[in-house]
Amino acid sequence: xxxxxxxxxxxxxxxxxxxxxxxxxxxxxxxxxxxxxxxxxxxxxxxxxxxxxxxxxxxxxxxxxxxxxxxxxxxxxxxxxxxxxxxxxxxxxxxxxxxxxxxxxxxxxxxxxxxxxxxxxxxxxxxxxxxxxxxxxxxxxxxxxxxxxxxxxxxxxxxxxxxxxxxxxxxxxxxxxxxxxxxxxxxxxxxxxxxxxxxxxxxxxxxxxxxxxxxxxxxxxxxxxxxxxxxxxxxxxxxx
Numbered sequence: 001x002x003x004x005x006x007x008x009x010x011x012x013x014x015x016x017x018x019x020x021x022x023x024x025x026x027x028x029x030x031x032x033x034x035x036x037x038x039x040x041x042x043x044x045x046x047x048x049x050x051x052x053x054x055x056x057x058x059x060x061x062x063x064x065x066x067x068x069x070x071x072x073x074x075x076x077x078x079x080x081x082x083x084x085x086x087x088x089x090x091x092x093x094x095x096x097x098x099x100x101x102x103x104x105x106x107x108x109x110x111x112x113x114x115x116x117x118x119x120x121x122x123x124x125x126x127x128x129x130x131x132x133x134x135x136x137x138x139x140x141x142x143x144x145x146x147x148x149x150x151x152x153x154x155x156x157x158x159x160x161x162x163x164x165x166x167x168x169x170x171x172x173x174x175x176x177x178x179x180x181x182x183x184x185x186x187x188x189x190x191x192x193x194x195x196x197x198x199x200x201x202x203x204x205x206x207x208x209x210x211x212x213x214x215x216x217x218x219x220x221x222x223x224x225x226x227x228x229x230x231x232x233x234x235x236x237x238x239x240x
């Protein structure tokens with residue numbers, strides 16, 4: 001069976017800075033994989049490379065057996081970004097943000113059909129934001145915003161979900177809702193790669209973990225990833 005996410009010998013540089021070096025990994029369908037590493041370890045760069053937004057200096061990326069560009073055209077990949085770079089003052093509602101996930105299903109006319117409305121309504125219900133659907137996106141909490149972006153990916157019907165620090169600064173309810181949804185989506189055959197600093201949530205969240213420090217240091221079961229000697233390698237604590 002083809003892995004949902006495949007990277008081979010991935011290298012990405014920003015000038016003289018080597019953000020990723022010889023990164024190779026495979027993520028199987030129907031699994032939640034946690035991506036762990038300290039700030040500057042290359043996690044966001046890896047997401048950008050997987051999305052085709054950062055051009056690798058070497059190596060290849062395959063999503064569901066095809067290129068990142070092909071996966072985007074097919075609406076195969078749903079991306080939940082960090083808050084940085086998002087203009088929260090933009091006059092769109094929570095409903096509008098989630099409806100953006102349906103653009104790939106609407107053709108060039110962007111005509112909203114009953115199936116689109118139904119998909120958005122279901123996604124909003126699953127992330128518990130139905131009552132806030134008409135609220136401007138900047139007027140809800142950080143945790144609710146993250147849930148709105150997860151809802152967008154659900155409405156998109158993406159088979160691969162890339163979530164960049166979805167638990168950063170969120171409330172306990174939002175974190176629990178996102179974890180529950182990811183487990184449900186994985187059980188239905190979707191694939192999620194989730195970067196996180198919340199090590200306590202890993203056993204409930206993920207099937208496996210990848211420890212990244214500009215290269216893959218470990219990829220395997222969560223229990224092994226949480227071994228102090230393994231974590232020390234990822235967080236630069238060796239010999240301390």
